[in-house]
Amino acid sequence: MGPPKKPSKMKKDLKKFQKVKKKKKNKNNSSNKSIPLDNKAIDCEWWDIFWNKNSPPPNPDSNSPLNEEEGFKHFFRVSNKTFEYICSLVREDLISRPPSGLINIEGRLLSVEKQVAIALRRLASGESQVSVGASFGVGQSTVSQVTWRFIEAMEERARHHLKWPDPTQTGRIKSGFESLTGLPNCCGAIDSTHIVMTLPAVQTSDDWCDQENNYSMFVQGVVDFEMRFLDIVTGWPGGMPVSRLLKCSGFYKLCETGGRLNGDAMMMSSPSSEGEEIREYIVGGASYPLLPWLITPFHERGDYEHFNPVLENARLAAVNAFSLLKGGWRILNKVMWRPDKRKLPSIILVCCLLHNIIIDCGESLCSDVALSAHHDYDYKGHICKQIDPSGISMRENLAKYLFRKNGDALCA
Known part of the structure; x- marks a missing residue:
């Protein structure tokens, strides 16, 4: 057996190159580890950075906020405490399934x-x-990813x-x-509103074109006396009548079959x-049908003229709720540019x-953000002539x- 051969110069250079490459790889790994991967820690710095960058100059004559x-x-429509609660709802989802590439410019x-702040804003x-x-120092793509992931988690x-x-x-x-x-046994008020949008030519149709020649999506909501939403239905084209929207809803089907509004009746005490x-x-x-479980105003004048103002006072709970919803979450009040009609219902929800x-x-809804006009101020309501005898x-x-x-109150 002959003596071992000395490695050639080419092999020596190859080993040297592999050694340098290995060092560079280790160096890159160490730099990646410097990026904090544990997202469970509470971030208390983001607000200071945002406020310093976006707070308006003091002006007592304007509606600008005077303090932090x-x-x-x-900026976010909620108090700091409620913001923390919202973060607690979505934290695990945003940690376990974060959108890809969420590294900011730093x-x-x-x-x-x-x-959460980006999505709420x-x-x-x-x-x-x-x-x-720009207000958070991130790109358009990041805002899009973050907002949609937040919506999925909240849903x-x-x-x-x-x-x-x-x-x-x-x-x-x-x-x-x-x-x-003064209305007894009343369980809610119902109303509907349009979310206006633009659509690409290939998606336009008469169904989505409403009576004001806007492309829109309907939202119907039932609210309580505190303007809390109890039921919503959305995703339907804005070109359909309100009465048809009602009949397409699961709420209608439940009420018709006794699944809702089926509690104890109040007996009249008069002989x-x-x-x-x-x-x-x-x-x-008046756009809704008169049903045994859905009471609408009298259309004609008569002995019950006192009734309509009382009914309208109760109905205002729903009208005002939509005014606050679209005023507080302005994305619903702006004309949406070519939204994904499959995703828009999730944004509304x-x-x-x-x-x-x-x-x-326990917070009060900010009345100063409510729309100054009706939530559908360009839309004229149609009178529904459908009347159920039991209604x-x-x-x-x-x-x-x-x-x-x-009458008893007046006599007293």
Whole structure:
């Protein structure tokens, strides 16, 4: 056997190159480890950075926030405490399934707090993704990813903030409506609004074109006396009549089959009304049909002229709720540029959830953000002529009850 051969110069250079490459790889790994991957830590710095960058100059004559607490609610519609609660709802989802590439310009991963702030600002302001991104020092793509991931997480984790009330809660709602309006056994108020949008030519159709020649999507909501949403339906084209929208909803089917508004009826106490009763019901405007469980105004003048103002007072709960919803979450009030019609219902739902969370956390809805005009101020309501005979009897019973109650009050 001959002596071992010395390695050639080429082999020596190859080993040297591999050694250098290995060092570079280790160096890159160490630099990656410097990026914090543990997103469970609470980020307390993002607000200071945001406020210093975006706070308006002091001006007592304007509506600009005067301090940081007011400023926080101005930018995100919620208090710091409610913001922390929202973060707790979505934290695990945003940690376990974060959108890809969430590294800001400083080379650090975005915290859960900053992601939630970006999403809330986008929904609250309705500003472009570019504008929202600039205020946080991130790009348009990041705003898009963060907002959609937040919406997905909220849709899954915050559903319990929008549900039909149980019997105990329903009793409280009835008492609230009667205390505020005088209507007995009332379980809610219903209304609907349009979310206006532009559509590419290939997606346009008469179904989506409404009576004002806008492309829009309908939202229907039932609310309680505190303007909390109890039920919503959306995703339907804005070109359909309100009465058809109602009939397409799961809420209608449940009420028609006795699955909702099926609690105890109130018996009329007057001798002349013996055997007559007032069942559970909701109130709506003239665009809705008169049904045994959905009471609408009288169209003609007569003995019950006192009834319509009382009904309208109760119905305002729904009107004002939509005005606050679209005023608080301005993304719903701006003309949406070519939205994905499959995703838009999720955006609407999450805005309704956020609206309810504010109420459920004991905060008052910011009246200063409500729309100054009607939430559908360009739309003229149509009178629905559909009348159920049982609805006529129910409405007359209500009108009699109010007439006697008001008469007794006047006599006293």
